[in-house]
Amino acid sequence: MAGSSVLTSRADDFPRWYQDVLAKAELADNGPVRGTMVIRPYGFAIWERMQAEIDQRIKSLGVSNAYFPLFIPESFLHKEAEHVEGFSPELAVVTHGGGKKLEEPVVVRPTSETVVNWYFAKWIQGHRDLPMLLNQWANVVRWELRPRLFLRTTEFLWQEGHTAHATASEARSFALRVLGDVYRDFMVEVLAIPVLTGRKTALERFAGAETTWTCEAMMGDGKALQMGTSHELGQNFARAFDITFLDETGAQSFVWQTSWGSTTRLVGALVMAHGDDAGLRLPPRLAPVQTVVLVVRAEEGTAEAALTLADELAGAGVRVETDVRVDVSFGRRVVDWELKGVPVRVELGPRDLAEGTAVVVRRLRGEKRTVRLREVAGAVRAALEDDQAELLLEATDFRTSRTTACTSVADAVEAAAEGFATLPVEVLGADGEAEANRAGVSVRCLINPDGGPPAGEEPGEPQVAVLARAY
């Protein structure tokens, strides 16, 4: 299977391979405006699965979904100094509407802190209104200078959560719960991508946040990708938007806030973390199609038997599709499904049918097994479970093999050519971060020695910086 000439090989040219996979697996196409993207049905099905899994986890924290407008008055952006400074260069601004020049230009949201907080100020009056926990699924626009499909597009889809709390510690712990219970859990358990959860340095922090936490993953070429972030905003926006409440003692105070997001970039991450030279490899828990029943030839009732088998699989809780396109050659169809990363293929032809069997093929290793028809459902379910675990294990081993413990900034920069470099924070220092950046290497995050995310900015136990080249 690997080694076919369908795709540029990953080793030859990783970025080209990535583009090839997106095109051949029919995930996305470039939009007509530079930096925009058309998400094709199969790519969107993957995104919808991600949405479902993330949405469920968000709601389990007691968060409700809502929707805020695409257009934001330009003046809103200016209310928080760091925020406007961070986003101004990448804003799309609408100056005309209805054939007339607008009194005040409106910006297309690059993120919704400002508009959400305008309403938080209106909706929050007393401590009984807190915590206020909202999330929205939306599109945002950031005029990026160097777009890449899924990884950095001018318009992208995401979820953004916005919360307001009565105390700093409650806000902080909520931001950390999102990081761990929503993002990390989803990425590890569903995407089968191991992530480091850590804190961003001041340089990499979200514009307007007190603390930014991140999920960082290693892609198949050793480069890092930020997969999700959670911010503790302190009272910065509360002061800028005058979001106050009366506490139990009757004193008026500003709320403490968080915001957090994950985007369609995750689709790109999935491709780059698990794909191989034959295309995509989807973790079974995420895959929109977990199994395809492939009719080898339209003879002797194979099509009917395949449909029956597919029904049986669906009944066993497997997301299954049947491929009866016998006017397309068998080899072509096999290659198509491999490109799309469907975890398990069940092949059914006249020979199998005569024997009362089918061939169960796993995408991960190309392993083929002949299985009695009545045992197919069990074999498929077992294969799906195994592959979910195996994919995570493989990615974890890869990351481990490409992570180097370093003792100097120079060593870390060198090691970052291959993957992650770890360095004690006191060795890095502020100058070290600047030095690494000049060499094209960034500090992805700071982690505690036990691997967890450091709680806040204040110095505590000795921390470790993770450096890498990044997307």
Place this chain on the structure above:
RNA sequence: CGGGGAGUAGCGCAGCCUGGCAGCGCACCUGCUUUGGGAGCAGGAGGCCGGGGGUUCAAAUCCCCCCUCCCCGACCA
């Protein structure tokens, strides 16, 4: 914006130097034979050669101007 490339069929490219019927591969359409790892043969459709101007009997090709896209850097989920 700095540096480097490229615009020719849906995609990938050749042709340009040395001007002379606009081509190749893949994809697409029709038919037949095929189908257990990207099938074969035959026939067919598809072009503002990025745009404008100039030179010439004649321009994809030579000259001038303009536009766009891609790659590397700064920005970034």
